[in-house]
Amino acid sequence: MQTADTRRIRMDKNARKVRSQDVNPCIDESDASQKCLDASNYDKSMCSAYFQRYKNCRKYWHNIMLQRRRDGVRPDMPTAAERQEMLTAIGGKPY
Numbered sequence: 001m002q003t004a005d006t007r008r009i010r011m012d013k014n015a016r017k018v019r020s021q022d023v024n025p026c027i028d029e030s031d032a033s034q035k036c037l038d039a040s041n042y043d044k045s046m047c048s049a050y051f052q053r054y055k056n057c058r059k060y061w062h063n064i065m066l067q068r069r070r071d072g073v074r075p076d077m078p079t080a081a082e083r084q085e086m087l088t089a090i091g092g093k094p095y
Contacts, residue, residue, distance in 0.1 A: 021080035026057040056095035 018024055033050040040046035061083075065076045078086065087093055 025061040025083055026054055029054040029057045053095060060095050
């Protein structure tokens with residue numbers, strides 16, 4: 001049986017992972033969506049552009065991850081520094 005402390009530790013670890021720039025390439029888009037929701041009193045219809053940008057970001061980096069996996073490149077997800085170089089090379093975010 002799990003104790004409350006065990007669940008909290010596991011949740012904290014997962015929260016840190018999601019907030020890691022090296023693991024989650026779409027933190028900025030996620031934060032922007034949350035700020036929009038906060039500003040619009042959680043009226044989701046006001047934030048659809050932010051949600052779409054986040055979805056496009058996730059789709060873009062998911063495709064990069066799949067291609068790297070097929071090519072045998074490790075790690076599957078480029079690090080934050082590598083992603084920044086990739087985006088600079090193509091002239092900015094394509095999403």
